Amino acid sequence: MIRIQPEDFDAGAEIARLNASTDVGAVATFTGHVRADDGLIALTLEHYPAMTEREIARHVAEAESRWPLLGVTIIHRVGRLVPGDRIVFVGVASSHRHAAFEACQFLMDYLKAHAPFWKQEERAGATRWVEAKSADEKAARRW
């Protein structure tokens, strides 16, 4: 399941949903939060709606072809978020832990490097677009 939404999400409820079958032996999740770096007041996330879900669905299909997965949930928030807010959730269910851990990391790395989202930071009245990090590109390439 892929959801792009301004609303917050309940990570506990998402984990319970991923654990819906008794074949599930492992659920690995990642939850990203907005950090209060250098006086950050807010982050505003913009995206390319027609492309975002398609691009993420492609990554999920790729993960499903590499690991035996029983469920995948990706939630990414958009709009204005403040420090402490949850921003992204990646949850993967599998029979065994290695597949769940690896697929979760793979999906997060791919999301960072390829999903069409852009962050604008707000600090004391000034706004600035976040620059992409080459480390994120590198993290996605290792897969």
Add this chain to the structure above:
Amino acid sequence: MNLLYFAWVRQKTGRAEEKFELPDDITTVRELAEHLRERGGGYGEAFAELARLRAAVNQEHVSFDAPVTSEDEVAFFPPVTGG
């Protein structure tokens, strides 16, 4: 064709989206970007350094050498920063 702009590319061009009549002599994303740069003003700034931009044709990431046709949706944006 439909052109879309995101993040600072949108701010510099002053619009999120526009209809564009593709001239016959433009066949690649790079030629399209160079053509838009020649409009000057905010477009000149947005397309000044193509190395700072990324592009998608019909919602898929492409290189600047990718072909474009008059039926395509082409988007220009900075490297992505989600997650």
